[in-house]
Amino acid sequence: MGMFMQALFEGVINGSTLALVAMGIALVWGVMGILSFSQGEFLMIAMFCSFYLNLYFGFDPIVSLPFCMAVMFVIGIAIYKLIISRALRGPVLSQRLITFALSMVLINMALLLFSGSFKTIPKVMISGSIDLGFMVLSKQKIVPFIISVCVAGFMFWFLNKTRMGKAIRAVSMNKTAAGLVGINPEKTYAIAFGLSAAIAGAAGCALTYFYYIYPNVGTNFQLFGFIAVVMGGFGSIPGAFFGGLIMGVADAYTGVYMNPAFKYVGICVVFLLLVQFRPKGLFGGK
Amino acid sequence: MQKNFLKTNRGWFLGLAVGVAAAVLFPQVVRVRFVWNLLTLILVWAIVGMGWNVIGGYCGQVSNGHSLFYGLGAYTVGLAAYKFKLSPWVSIWIGVLISMTVAFFVGKPLLRLKGHVFAISTMALSECARIIFINWKWGGGATGVYIFTKNANEWAFMQFKNPLNYYYLFLVFALAVLLLIKYLDKSKFFYYLRTIKGNETAAESVGIDTAAYKLRAYMLSAAIVSIGGSLYAQFILYIDPSMLMTLNVSMMIVLTAVMGGVGTVMGPILGAIALTTISEYTRVYLGRFGGLDMVLYGVLVIIIVLYCPGGIVSLLGRRLKFGARRGKA
Numbered sequence A: 001m002g003m004f005m006q007a008l009f010e011g012v013i014n015g016s017t018l019a020l021v022a023m024g025i026a027l028v029w030g031v032m033g034i035l036s037f038s039q040g041e042f043l044m045i046a047m048f049c050s051f052y053l054n055l056y057f058g059f060d061p062i063v064s065l066p067f068c069m070a071v072m073f074v075i076g077i078a079i080y081k082l083i084i085s086r087a088l089r090g091p092v093l094s095q096r097l098i099t100f101a102l103s104m105v106l107i108n109m110a111l112l113l114f115s116g117s118f119k120t121i122p123k124v125m126i127s128g129s130i131d132l133g134f135m136v137l138s139k140q141k142i143v144p145f146i147i148s149v150c151v152a153g154f155m156f157w158f159l160n161k162t163r164m165g166k167a168i169r170a171v172s173m174n175k176t177a178a179g180l181v182g183i184n185p186e187k188t189y190a191i192a193f194g195l196s197a198a199i200a201g202a203a204g205c206a207l208t209y210f211y212y213i214y215p216n217v218g219t220n221f222q223l224f225g226f227i228a229v230v231m232g233g234f235g236s237i238p239g240a241f242f243g244g245l246i247m248g249v250a251d252a253y254t255g256v257y258m259n260p261a262f263k264y265v266g267i268c269v270v271f272l273l274l275v276q277f278r279p280k281g282l283f284g285g286k
Numbered sequence B: 001m002q003k004n005f006l007k008t009n010r011g012w013f014l015g016l017a018v019g020v021a022a023a024v025l026f027p028q029v030v031r032v033r034f035v036w037n038l039l040t041l042i043l044v045w046a047i048v049g050m051g052w053n054v055i056g057g058y059c060g061q062v063s064n065g066h067s068l069f070y071g072l073g074a075y076t077v078g079l080a081a082y083k084f085k086l087s088p089w090v091s092i093w094i095g096v097l098i099s100m101t102v103a104f105f106v107g108k109p110l111l112r113l114k115g116h117v118f119a120i121s122t123m124a125l126s127e128c129a130r131i132i133f134i135n136w137k138w139g140g141g142a143t144g145v146y147i148f149t150k151n152a153n154e155w156a157f158m159q160f161k162n163p164l165n166y167y168y169l170f171l172v173f174a175l176a177v178l179l180l181i182k183y184l185d186k187s188k189f190f191y192y193l194r195t196i197k198g199n200e201t202a203a204e205s206v207g208i209d210t211a212a213y214k215l216r217a218y219m220l221s222a223a224i225v226s227i228g229g230s231l232y233a234q235f236i237l238y239i240d241p242s243m244l245m246t247l248n249v250s251m252m253i254v255l256t257a258v259m260g261g262v263g264t265v266m267g268p269i270l271g272a273i274a275l276t277t278i279s280e281y282t283r284v285y286l287g288r289f290g291g292l293d294m295v296l297y298g299v300l301v302i303i304i305v306l307y308c309p310g311g312i313v314s315l316l317g318r319r320l321k322f323g324a325r326r327g328k329a
Helices: A002-032 A039-057 A061-087 A092-114 A139-161 A163-173 A175-180 A185-207 A217-232 A237-257 A260-277 B010-029 B033-058 B067-084 B088-110 B115-134 B163-185 B188-198 B200-205 B210-236 B247-260 B267-286 B292-307 B321-326
Strands: A129-131 A136-138
Touching: A002 A039, A002 A139, A002 A163, A002 A185, A002 A217, A002 A237, A039 A061, A039 A092, A039 A185, A039 A217, A061 A092, A061 A139, A061 A185, A061 B292, A092 A217, A092 B247, A092 B292, A129 A139, A136 A139, A139 A163, A139 A185, A139 A237, A163 A175, A163 A185, A175 A185, A217 A237, A217 A260, A217 B115, A217 B247, A237 A260, A260 B088, A260 B115, B010 B033, B010 B163, B033 B163, B033 B188, B033 B210, B033 B247, B033 B267, B067 B088, B067 B115, B067 B210, B067 B247, B088 B115, B088 B210, B115 B247, B163 B188, B163 B210, B188 B200, B188 B210, B200 B210, B247 B267, B247 B292, B267 B292
Parallel strands: none
Antiparallel strands: A129 A136
């Protein structure tokens, strides 16, 4: 029982990061139809941002979170303006390759600037653990989870209640029709891309609470993020969030109850089976 | 099927003859070992790119997991030589058979998926394969296997001291694959594939068994990519899952075809020339600045793909324009 609950806890923690990455991917996928390979790298950049803010100014990741998100939002919009908006005019395949090449550039740029060594933030504000007798909850891991839930909640609120969010959803449904009723699709795309980068930034910033920081960190989350998005249903943002959580939990359980080496295989097999029987994903309608 | 294959393509064959003559003579003129290795790698990538082009380019089913077949080909050759002392001349074809069998079994369920979901599924599949191979003790695990056979006959075991021999041998393989693709290019089979790419529902409604043809294309492309993998393993005489089966390799395979021109005969070859040259030269000149070479490489890839979505083929004059326009994914 203790093991079961402990694995559930760890799974939900890892899943919450995955959920944020997946939400970013789902946003870009749903709005622009691009499979974004650079989402994991946005996470990585935010992690380094948070690390250096801590190193030079002593900011705790919680404090630097809004700053990291803002930086990532700006970087996201810059990348959209510079590359993605041009790529959107081309075929789908080259869009995918461009985001992949972009991720390669970002990883190696980080390698060049920050070196490949593993870094951690030595001292964080909230640490220690809660011992419940049958399981131990590390406070350091609860913080990222809470941040993830808050950011996800904010995103749901933003997309459902604000004008801009509604515009994003309208454009994702039908670009031409949205343009006809006076929404500027170009601007909406830019903001959606910036938001997806900012979400990844929040995830990365939260992740520095207990995770190593190194240039390739994003690739670990990339494929699982994709899988989570498909599990949740194409481009559905709440679906992606829950897909991410499920992925995290499934990851933890296969790691505990099966050979840890094969846990990725377990997840991939489950995913391939799921896609066969529910090609629209777990929460996809129709 | 095509009675006048030679006759109708006279111009093309003339060009090919000139190209082959140039390819044969070039390394004799430029006697630099680095260039020889570069040329050999170009041939490997050209074969792999042509293989991917069958399913991804002509049929429009963009697989992002072809490193699976690349790795299978390399592993079959490597383990056959290392464990059973089997000559690659035989094991290449065993690798082709294995790849086609795997493609047959996974292709059936996977090819029902469309668009991004198909791409993600193929990615997940090759990721699975990579992890299985990493944990496969008998097959060398994560450390990989050196497949050099001691005291073996050079030609019988395809292990040459002279790098030029690799080049000429691979040139024969690449030429064979190129002729096969050129022959199929105007065949019913490939027209069916193009129809499927254009509109699957329409293809079905005119009586094309889309599932069967997609599966055939997938198997053919797996077979060709597997040959490429086998040759690569034979060239560097070392196999290891993190080198052969990563997402990077899958994406390079796609890039080779896309950069040259999707769904064209010559596209993957031009793409391989451009891509391999860029990657090898940046690696040599900038590799010591940890990562700078890959930054430049990535930036160049972005620029080329961004400003030339039809591939290099589309730049080469009007005559090839038709093929390039069709090649847009």
